[in-house]
Amino acid sequence: MDVRQLQVSAIKNGTVIDHIESKNTFKVANILHIEDEHQLVLVGVNLTSGNLGKKGLIKIEGKNLTQDEANKIALIAPDATLNIIKDYEVIEKKKVSLQDELIGIVKCFNPNCISNHEKVRTRFYVERKDLPRLRCHYCERAMEREDIELL
Numbered sequence: 001m002d003v004r005q006l007q008v009s010a011i012k013n014g015t016v017i018d019h020i021e022s023k024n025t026f027k028v029a030n031i032l033h034i035e036d037e038h039q040l041v042l043v044g045v046n047l048t049s050g051n052l053g054k055k056g057l058i059k060i061e062g063k064n065l066t067q068d069e070a071n072k073i074a075l076i077a078p079d080a081t082l083n084i085i086k087d088y089e090v091i092e093k094k095k096v097s098l099q100d101e102l103i104g105i106v107k108c109f110n111p112n113c114i115s116n117h118e119k120v121r122t123r124f125y126v127e128r129k130d131l132p133r134l135r136c137h138y139c140e141r142a143m144e145r146e147d148i149e150l151l
Contacts, residue, residue: 011040014061016083016090017073022046024077025056031072031150032060039063052079068105072150074098075106075132098129106134107149113139122151 020028025045034041039061049055056077065073065082073080074096084092104121115122115138123137134143 009042010088011042011059011061011085012088014039014059014085015063015065016060016085017058017077018055018081018083019049019052020056020058020077020080021052022054022056025058027076028056028073028080029058031069031076032058032063032065034058034060037063067099070096071098071102072105074129075145075148075150078130078132098126098132100126102126102134105151106143107151108136108139108141109143109147109149110136110139110141113141115139 017028022045025043029043034043037060040059041061042059044057046054047057064084070082075098078096080096082094082096083090102124106122106124108115108122110116113136114120115136120138124134125137127133127135127142132145132148134148135141136143
């Protein structure tokens with residue numbers, strides 16, 4: 001008897017975000033605004049994972065992520081992988097990765113920064129990608145993962 005089993009059903013076409021730390025699964029779901037989706041959405045939390053112990057997983061039928069969505073996910077879940085599904089098959093699999101510069105997706109935590117008072121798009125340089133560290137273009141303050149607030 002095969003003791004392996006599929007814990008979450010397959011989707012025909014769309015995107016699967018896998019290897020999310022369980023505690024961050026709903027943060028990723030919020031980034032993707034899954035409540036507005038009209039296609040099938042599956043969210044799994046505390047699934048068994050060899051690497052993480054427990055992991056989260058999100059499957060969205062008919063969804064292709066934007067670069068901004070992928071960047072936001074990389075900030076919240078840097079170990080996540082994106083799987084592009086076509087006709088029930090994975091046609092592309094990649095680890096999320098931050099670009100070198102993030103524009104308009106993160107709020108500066110410095111209350112005196114011009115980006116918090118003027119109509120300018122926030123701009124950050126990514127100094128470290130694995131445990132995200134960002135530096136504000138305007139005030140030059142560095143932010144660690146715990147300081148990051150998404151717009």
